[in-house]
Amino acid sequence: MAKITVEIVTPERRMLQVQADEAIVPGGEGLFGVRPGHTPFLSLVEPGPLTVREGGSQQVWFVAGGFVQVANDTVRVLADQAEPAANIDVEAAKRRLEEAQARMKGMTAEDARYQVEAATVRRETARMAIAKR
């Protein structure tokens, strides 16, 4: 059976490059699955779980926003950050979340930093949600 290549690339390095049967990506408009023969596709990626299925096993990664490009049976996820779900440091994520929330207090939506902090809150919330599963 045909396989797809799944790559996770962060600005700092290539984190993953494997053959797989299916990948489930947290796209800009919800999760979507990619199997061999998928139409060329370019989407935004929201912070969330990236599931890679191969045979009977699967691995779950946390990806923190970015882009995904599907072409020629290759799924290339360009993420700002990525880590295997098993490696998530929940304590650190919680700390970052609380710090961001503290900074957001007293800010209004027009504040320059507001969007940045809101993104941090979204990212860390998603990260913790994956770790808990």
Place this chain on the structure above:
Amino acid sequence: MASLRDIRKRIRSVKNTQQITKAMKMVAAAKLRKAQDAIIAARPYAESLDQMIADLAARSEGLAHPLLQSRPVKKVDVIVLTSDRGLAGGFNSNVTRRVSRFMFENAKNYEAIRVITIGRKGNEFFKRRGSEILKDYPGLYSRVSFATAQQVAEDVTARFLAGETDAVFLAYNEFISAISQKVVLSQMLPLQSVGSEGAGTTAMIDFEYEPDRRQVLDRLMPQAIAIKVYRALLESVASEHGARMSAMDNATNNASDMIGRLTLYYNRTRQAAITKELMEIVSGAEALK
């Protein structure tokens, strides 16, 4: 004439210095390797991103984005990347000199040229010179990561979009090899001619964009700028270690030469003293006859 003891002292001190420079060279070599690896590791992302932008550009009739918009340039920001530490040959002065020249040459063209410094050496230089330092990022080299680069990029992008600056330049040492670095002063904002490098391998594929091209582009552009800053940071770090390595290599060799010369001088002086003593004994014995 220096006494034998003075020369011995001198030799010992040069040897000590040589040991330090040798150790620094070794440390720089190890750090250089790490920095080079980081540059190579950062390539796949940057290449994919460039390609996405090229694909997008090929498909839409001209990319329109605020960050691509050039306007009459009155106010300019220059981001200067230097190191926190010295003893790296011409590494820091090459950059600061290049930026000074740029400021001098363009003093009449622009209303204001402000600098943003990354690295203690550059900050000190421009402070001494009395230039307007807009912002400094102290201690950034202890945590070089994409996230820090992104922060710098966000700061200048916000200034650009708010009209506080009309063009942003990056000045840094580009890493060519361990013994060669080239100072680069390149425009960062507005972004220039993205995607003109032609279509990549996937150019013929008609992508579906989600949610739509506009929103994908809106996210790609800031990312492209952050990548530029990140790359400049990595190049600068690698260049710093390369420059320090060759500077320390030179220093070690110079110390060897100096030790050689001093040893020769020491032996000559010693020989002269012996000869002199012998002469005295002989002439003393002669006088007793």
